Amino acid sequence: MDNELEEIRRRRMAQMQEQQTQAQAGPEAAYQQEQAQAEMEARKQELLRKILTPEARERLTTLRMSRPALVEQLEMQLFSLAQSGRLQNMIDDEQLKQLLAQIQPPKRETSIKRV
Numbered sequence: 001m002d003n004e005l006e007e008i009r010r011r012r013m014a015q016m017q018e019q020q021t022q023a024q025a026g027p028e029a030a031y032q033q034e035q036a037q038a039e040m041e042a043r044k045q046e047l048l049r050k051i052l053t054p055e056a057r058e059r060l061t062t063l064r065m066s067r068p069a070l071v072e073q074l075e076m077q078l079f080s081l082a083q084s085g086r087l088q089n090m091i092d093d094e095q096l097k098q099l100l101a102q103i104q105p106p107k108r109e110t111s112i113k114r115v
Contacts, residue, residue, distance in 0.1 A: 044075065051082050055093040063100075073103055 048057060064071045077099065081087050091099075 044079075047079065047082060048075070051078060051087055051091055052096070053090050053092045056091055056096040059093055059096055070100070070103065074099060077103065 048060070052060065060071060060074070074096075078091070
């Protein structure tokens with residue numbers, strides 16, 4: 001029991017020290033991290049402009065509002081396709097719908113039977 005309590009105290013102390021270190025380096029580190037994220041997002045948007053038609057980008061943007069995790073997964077798949085050279089031309093709206101259908105889990109049909 002004492003060993004467990006001591007282990008918890010030691011972990012909590014290490015966690016507090018880490019938080020304090022992050023707080024001291026906070027503004028600069030946060031700014032650099034924010035800049036890196038903005039740069040990554042800009043590159044991602046540029047690549048999407050190159051591989052998607054305007055209609056497909058619009059569908060992706062609309063879908064991002066309701067299903068952000070699905071869009072992230074789809075974007076990763078699109079980036080891997082583009083990097084591997086398997087895309088010969090731009091992906092239009094219909095092709096994007098097909099990719100979405102492949103990624104999404106099948107919907108379960110529910111029916112209510114009254115007895």
